[in-house]
Amino acid sequence: MQRFCREDAPGTIYALSSGAPPAAIAIVRISGPEAGAVLCALAGALPVPRRATLRHLHDAAGARLDQALLLWFPGPSTATGEDLAELHLHGGRAVVRAVLDAIGALPGCRMAEPGEFTRRALLNGRIDLAQAEGLADLLEAESEQARIAALRMAEGGLSRRIGDWRTRLVALAAEIEAALEFGEELDDEALLPPAFDRALAVLHEEIADILRAPSAERLRDGFRVVIAGPANSGKSTLINALAEREVAIATPIPGTTRDSLEAPIAIGGTALLLTDTAGLRETSDVVEAIGVDRARAVIESADLVIWLGAIEDAPPRSVSVHGRNDIPGREATPSGYALGLSALTGQGMTALRDLIAAAASAEIRSDSLALNIRQRALLVDAERALAGTMTESDPLLQAEHLRAGRAAFDAVVGRADVEAVLDGLFARFCLGK
Template sequence: MDTIFALATVPGKSGVAVIRVSGPDALSSCVTFGFEPPAARQAALRRLNHKDRGFLDEALVLVFEDGASFTGEPVVEFQTHGSLAIVNAVLEALKEIPNFRSAEPGEFTRRALANGRLDLTQVEALSDLIDAETEMQRKQALKGFTGRLREKAETWRADLIHAVSLLEATIDFADEEVPVDVSEDVNRLLSGVLKTIDAEVEGFGVAERVRTGFEVAIVGPPNAGKSTLLNALAGRDAAITSEIAGTTRDVIEVRMDLESLPVTFLDTAGLRMTDDTVESIGIQRAMDRAKAADLRVFLKGDGDFGDLEPTEMDIVVQGKADLRADGDGISGLTGAGIQNLVDRVKSVLLSRVASAGLVSHQRQNDVLVEAKTYLEAAMGFVGSGPEHYDLASEELRSAIFTLERLVGRVDVEDVLDKVFSSFCIGK
């Protein structure tokens, strides 16, 4: 196997740059720079010298032994000064070592998976952790990275193996002193697994939204103050505002951290009847995005909401409160009512987050839905009597195999390339 290396920190000028080397010959990189590998897990200050380029830099060197590193392989990390010239010189020197090559995106993590240091759910959570922009995303990603979903899958697997053993004992030893009717115990085990899998599947939508971000659409008739409100929320002029109806013709997005919630506010075209072809397209896009949004804020103005009607989960407020004698409603121009609106949006979304499960990726959800199908079929066969226990056993074996795919033990090559393509080179 090749030894791989890469810059593990962000490219560019910085105080410190970390260059990671992993593989069977990783320790020889130290010899290339003119010193013997330091003791494992003890930081050592060393001069990096090259036979042709001379003195490259003074670096802090860390060695991790085989089986005790992130990848599970021997690893050396060089913490150099964060100069582009220094980093490039060190990388060029490593490239000259036989059997050394630059790492591909996500290859360090892929080796960690292959060497049993991480399971596939942890790999996906690690990607989420790197991409996390809000506190809530960080907390959710850490649940997966610390193995919470894997632990739950192991519990499901153990219960299903127990259920299979009960069924097969009845099948294989029907003439001996074993219980013939094991349906009650088997059903109890399967019901418990199904109940917890159902909870994860039901919580998937919200968990995925925490990972990718909620969408809140601002809708209403023309000149209700939608674009001004978006600009006030964003703290900048993200949308063009004017008194001319139809100014906003496309959906304008502003992503923000709403007190730990990842939220994208959408400014949409004013809802009205129009003969303008381009504006009509914008209105249709507004309708489509608003219907797909997690929450809609309806601003009342001079006009109705057309074919888009508020539901009990939506927020309806009066726009342009600064122009009203009673000051009722919300104003993006003066800021009146904005904090109250933000609090209402946050309250609605937080009430949904409470139902979020550990499953936050479509792949994970698809696996659990497939496992559910096998479990429900198995319960049907168990209910049909001992003569169908062999069929129930086969369905349970399929369910167990499917759960193995959840954590990446079997049949994952078709998804690995997609998973690791989102990683940076040094991870």
């Protein structure tokens, strides 16, 4: 028996599930055995299931609270797997407070904790762990690609892949078991048919392919574009132009930027994290020297460096850009530079944006599932287990590797013991989700 719940009795929970009032409409959700009783107490009777119904709400003393649209979903085929009700109220602060107070005064009802509705959905088998994580990502998604990947995860995209992989892995394990039974009479060699190796290799490749896709964190935090080059080459002016705001102070004084400055932006639905860096130069200024060290570290971890220096000094993963080309004598772009631009006049900026967008979308494919750190670590385990099975010839050890692979799959969707990850996950949810 899996234990997703805490020790306390389930009870009936309620919360404001929509954003902070005042708003046009406020949605209060109620889940648990008393949800139907709450509707009866507030609205006099249960509405027809799954049909929006307009009713007046009253408190226990009979005072009118609001006129609201009610939704009644009897369990267990509901989002939480329990009886579930929704009240669509007028979204004023006093309305919401009065209705929440009235519900709280009813027996067996308490305010939900953040993520508790989703926790119950998980507890009741309505969603699995990977889907719950997808929901958390969906609530936090800020870019188109993060939204698409999170929605795919929340709708069970990864869970289905895991289910398919697990079935195939169990079939392979069964072949080994069968081979082991005959193996007592026969020589160990060539007991497994060639199809076994092929099926194993295909399974291994499918997992390796998903591991090559960008992570959920990367989709959320953005493709890292670092602007680097010598002092006074126009880096800070360029980040301000790209971000269309004053991210960094730009002055004619070399060494103005002493720390790395970040600006999240989006180009064409892709989240980007722009970083301005201190100019790379030898310096006796202690603070600037730390800034230069930071700049080197940031350049190391960049997905793309926009390099404003000499071609021969360009770091890896960089495109060299010939900046300040409005200055007389700098108009022509020397060979080797991807493009010439002026952050001051805007000339060449569209070409630079296009270039960054192309690099980012090549890296951040949205056609694949984006794994989070936990899922990735488990699938790395599964991938290693399959690789181990492929290189191993002893069927007993092969069977052991496959067992490890299956355990990793189970942990991704929460079939294994996952109590430890749940509190961290649900802490990320808003109240009422």
